Amino acid sequence: MSGWSTLFFQPWWLLLLVPIMALWLLFARVPAARLVPSGTLGLWKQLSSSTSQRGARWTLPPPFANCLAGCLALCALALAGPGRAPVAKAQATIVLDLGPSMQLPDGDTSSSRTRLESAVERAQAWLVDRHASEVAIWIDPLAPGASVRAARPPSQWLAPGVQDASPADWRRFDQPGVLWISDHVPCDPLQAELVCLGARAVPGPVAVDGADRVDWDGSALQRQAGQAPELWMELDPGLGRALADVVAHWAGARGIQVHSPASAPGERERTRACLVIEASGPATGRPLDVTHQGWSAPGVLLEQSALASAVARPRVRSVWLQDAQHGALVTWTPGRIECSWYPTKAPQGDAGDTALSFARLFEAALVAPPPVVSAHARARQSGPSNSSATHAGARPVAQAERSFPASRARASAVLCLLAAGLGLLGLWMRQVPH
Template identity: 35%
Template sequence: MGFELAGLIWERPLAWWGLCLPALVLLAAKQPLRPRVMATGALSLWRRVLESPGGGDGERPQVPRGIWWLCAGLTLGVLAMAGPRSRAAGVTRTWTVVVDRSPGTYLAVDAPATTTRLTHGLELLEEEWRGLVRDGDVVRWFDGTEWVESADFPEPWRSAPRAPRRAPDWERWDAPGSVWLCARPPEREPSEASLCASGGRAAPGPVAIDGEDRLDWSGGRLVRVIGGAPRRCVRVIDVGGDLVDFIKLWAEERGLELTSGAPSEDDVLLISGGSVSGGVTSQSGALTIGIADESLGERDPAEFALLWSERLDEACIPAAGLSPVSGRAPIGNEIWNPGRAPDERSDGGLPGRAWEGWLALLSCGLVAVALVGFPR
C-alpha cells in the first residue's frame, strides 16, 4: 500500500536510505585541506608552528558548484526510486461483508429445491445492497477466518468447508459499512450494520452418526436409519509405535475405517507422524505427531489412552453432509435491513499519477550538468 507523506504515496519508502549518499558526498567535499609540509631554512620555526594548537588545520574549502549539482541529481534519483505517486481526486469507502459459513447456510432454502440458503442470500444481497456500492469503493469479504478483497463474492465459498465453521461474532462487526450475510438472523439485531438473511423452510436430513446408524431429522422428530452411517475414514501416514495400535482400537470403537491411500471426501481425520521437531500439532481434520510421542515409554497406559482419545476426538471432523437440528429447523422469510453506509475518507482516493519517471529524467540531467558543465 505504500507510505503517505507530503500528499504523495511512496511505494518504496526504504529507498529513502539512499539520501545518505549525497550527504556523504557533501561531507567529503567540506573536509579541511591540510597544507603540504615543505622544509625551509627556518625548519625549527615551522615545526613549532605545526606543533602549536590549530597549527596543523587547513582551511575549509568552499564546495564547488558542480558538487551541489551532483548532490541534487543524486537526491532526485533516490526520490525516484522511492516511487512517489499522487492521489486521484475523490474519496474512499470500505464495505465489510461478514459471511456465515456454518453448515445450516448451505442447506436448501426450500426443500426439495436445490438452491441453497447462501445462494438465495447472495441474490437478495445483489438486489438490495449492490446499488449502494459506488465506483472506487473497497469491498472486503470475511467468513470469520479468511479475508478476501474483491468486488464479487469469492467463488470457493459457494461450497461448504469440509471442517464445519461457526457463525461469526456478529457483535464485533456491528459498525457502519458492515453487512451481515447469513441464513438465520442473529438474536441481537444490528444497530449500525446491514442485515441480509436468506431465511428458509425446514431442511430435513442427517444430523448425527451413532455407531453404524445415522440419525435423520424428518422435520418434526429424529429418525434412526439402521446401518445408514456413511463411510468415514481415518488416513494414517508414517505413524508407528504403540500409538498406531491405539489408533486402530479408537477407530474401531467409533466405526471408522483406517486407510493410508490417497485423500478422499470420506476422510474425517488425517494422522501423520515422523515429525523430528517433536510435539503434537492439531487442527480440524488433521493431527501431526512427533516421533517421541508415538511410544508409550514409561507413561501410565491408562493416562496414555485417555490423552490420545481426547486428542483424536477433538481433531476428528463430522461426516460430510451432517447439520445439527438447529440448522435444519425452519427460519422464516428473507430479511433485508439496511444499516449505515461506511464512513468516507477524504484522502484523495486511490493512488494516481506516478512521478518516478520525471524525477529520474531530471536526476540524469543534473548529474550530466555536474560532470560536463563543471569539469575539474
C-alpha cells in the same frame, strides 16, 4: 450507467440532457415555413434549378436558444452531482455465515441451490446496489482476523465440507460498512447491515452413530440402522507409526476408514473427510519428551509453518497439547488436528487414560460429513429480513458513499451559477431585438 456513477453522484439526472438536446435541435431546425405570396416565383424557381439548396433544413439555433439550452444542460449536470468520487469504488466488507445450516437447500426442497449460494448472490447484488466495488472483503465469522479480498468468496468456503459447530462471534464485525449475511439473525447489529435470507425447517440426517444414521423428520429423531454414510479420515504418514496405531485403534472402533493424503479420494473430496490429522511442517529432528493426561511419550518437533488449509480457512484453534518452552504442540479445529509434535514411540502410561486422552481429542475434532447437519440447524426457522444500522453513529460504507461530498456540492454550485448566468443572458438576448 455504472461508469457514469464514478463521475456523477446521481447520473440518472443526465437523462434530462436528452429532452434538452431535443429542444435545442428544434431550435436548430428551420421553423415551419411562413407562406409569403410572391409574383416573382419564376425567378425563385430559376434559382432552385440552378443551385442545389434542397438539403436538410437545419441551421444554427439562435444565440438565445443556445444560452437557454446551455443553462438547462448545466442544471442537469448540477443535479447529477459532478465530480470524481474520492473513493471511486467503496470497499465493502461482507461477513458470510458459513455455518452448517447454510449448506441446506434454499427455498423449497426441490431447489438445488444452497443458502450459501443464495447468500453470495445477495451479497453481490448488495454490492451493485450500493455502488460499491465488485471486489469485497469476505470474512468468515468463524475465522476472525482472516479475510479474503475477492469478487467471490473462495471455493473452499462454498464447498460442502466439514460442518463447524462452533458459534461465531458476530458482534466482533458489528462495524459501519459491514454487511452480515446469514440465514438467521445471529444478533441484532448496531452498526452493520444485515441481510437475513430466512430459514425453514429442513428434515434430514442430523448425526451419525456408528453404523446408524440419525434423521430428524421434522418432529422427532429416527434412527436409521446401518444407514450411516461412509466415514473416512485422513492421516499424514509423516506423523509416525506410533500415532498411526493410536488413530487406527480409535477409527476402527468408530467405523472410520483411515487414508493417507496420497490415497485420499481426491483433493476435491478432502473437505468431506470427517477428520484430517496433518503435520504442521517438516520434522526438525529435535526430540521432545511429552507427558500429558496420564501418558508420556518421546517425540520429535515439527516446524510450525502455516498450513495451506489453515490459511484458506483459519479457525480459532484449541490447544490440546502444549509445552512451556515450545508453545502449542497439538491444536485442533473442527475437522482438523494440526501437529507440531508427534510421538516416536507408543505412549506409555495407563492404557485407559491414554485412550481417553486421545479419544477426547479425536471426538472433539470429529465432524459429520454432508449431508449430516445438526438438528439445531435443520430445525431453525426464521423469516427473511433486512436491517440497516440504526445506531446514531452508524455510517455504513454504502451510505457513506451515497452522501453528497463537499467537493461535489461545490461543483454543483458552480454549475448552478453558470446556468443562472447563461439563463439570464439567454432571456436578455431574447428580449433585446437584434
